[in-house]
Amino acid sequence: MTEHPPVVAIIGAGFGGLRVARALRDTAVKIVLIDRHNYHLFQPLLYQVATAGLSPMDIAYPVRAIFHNQPNVEFRLAEATGADLAAKTLRLSTGDLPYDYLVLAVGGMTHYFGLDSVAKHAFGLKDVDDAVAIRNHLLKIFELAAQESDTEKRRAMLTFVVAGGGPTGVESAGALSELVRMVLAKDYARLHFNEARVVLLEATDRLLANFPESLRKATTETLRHKHVEVRFGAAVSDYDGHRILLKNGDALPTHTLIWAAGIRAASLTCGLGLRQGRQGRIVVTPTLQAPDHPELFVIGDAACLDAGGEPLPMVAPVAMQQAETAAGNIRRMINGQPCVTFIYKDSGSLATIGRHQAVAQLGKLRFSGFVAWVLWLTVHLLQLIGFRNKLMVMINWTWEYWSYDRAIRLITKE
Template structure:
């Protein structure tokens, strides 16, 4: 297998990742006189701010997924390859990918972030992250199938487990998905599931810090907490999740919450790419820049 892109007299810039950053750069390089090669493990760009709408079945994946080949249809000296970046030989200026090597004059790493489970293997295995369209689809499928099973399961205990939703992480994504699910509980479930008691659906939003949206102003935190509580979300602040055992989310204070819908939106780490600049990595695998 080979990447199969001929060199010409122009300088070549290789961009890894066609997310918000990589896409913008590739577009801005239009007319720059350089050969632009965009490499992404998917052949579509996704728009993360609306991922919570996919997860809560509000919109379809095609509304926030856009094929690269369509976006760059008219761009000259532009090449897209669907591949995973694996290693970089900085000395020789070669990028190793899942479909072969490519040499470059300039390399731009824009592979984004992934979920940080802080080393907890149990949580990594069982919790559902929500950073990509496929992950949001997985969450949506689990949520809807748990609702179906809640109608036919054998015991009250199991029903409650299927109807409880636990979201860990009170940042923007946690707040968004908690709000969207509380709207679903209020405005969709009573109509789509008329023979189910929607009040049995309990939504928990757990945050280890003492306020939601800690990156924003204290007023925003206060406002969003009040609003979510008024929507029926159980907001738990200052609570640390430590494990997930037998369908129960375990908290550091010794309490636990039974759930089959365990959503983890609590941490980010840089997307690891093989040997990339290991010695220059900072917190969460971020590359230290000047």
């Protein structure tokens, strides 16, 4: 029996890490929650920050404010750089931290599949800095295009390319097209908007691969209706900041490539000597533990848990449900009980394609159009943390809806 309560170190205050800390609220443990940022970020709405619809403050919430009523949580703003798993000690940028249990909830990062030129010149969309950089770039390029007399150069400036036909790519392309056609067209009355293009590149022959075919088709049609050029079989092989080269040899002059084509586990997962599966995710047992390290739980985007031949998807519900199981298993271990197996309950999938348009799959039910859009709005509003954020997002959405405007059209210093 130790004198002090066991120390549960959690790396990552994202969807998974927050949920573990909350689930251990009434357990006699000392929780040390570590993150390189002092806020929790609601990543599903990042693309709205990138397209000038929301401010970063609306989708982020300070971690200390979330836990000020939970005395067993101590927050540390630090970068986790490694761990001595045998000695149960974490290496943080601020010093070492011994632990009894460790929860790795470090999430993912943009994956460029070894395309160095793309990594250098394209925009990722994974954190607040990425989203603000995209917003600044989009607004700046319109200012430059408005002053450019050479038609070819202006066309390249006004060509906006999104790579990756998953939910992030689809949502970004839809929002970008609306920003260009509904909002910026009013600001730049002297620009010829028939020169502006939004192109969505998808390497395979389908968008939203995890959705049923009817919804995939509806998504493609809706995007095309919103003036997004959807190109299938279009895999990027090079990008120098001015021209995309596709594997089939086609070239696309553009100053804007938003990379939504790949995600892999965060870098910390590489240096721990643990077995990694697809996308660098750490292979875990069905009880979410690292093999040979029962005190180490890995959850969310960082974890690779096989479900019928495929790893579970990198989505928020997986991270949150795994957090509950990991917290319960830590409690069981403390009480000398065996750990239980994680079972994922798929609550469905949603993706929006812009104003009045979304697709939703809930069990056997499938919707597209207005009903799915209202469902998407409601689910995302409810999931945001903090009353102020919910209110601000609701005000911004209402304003945009009635005014066809985007409130956050500021070019700021990055």
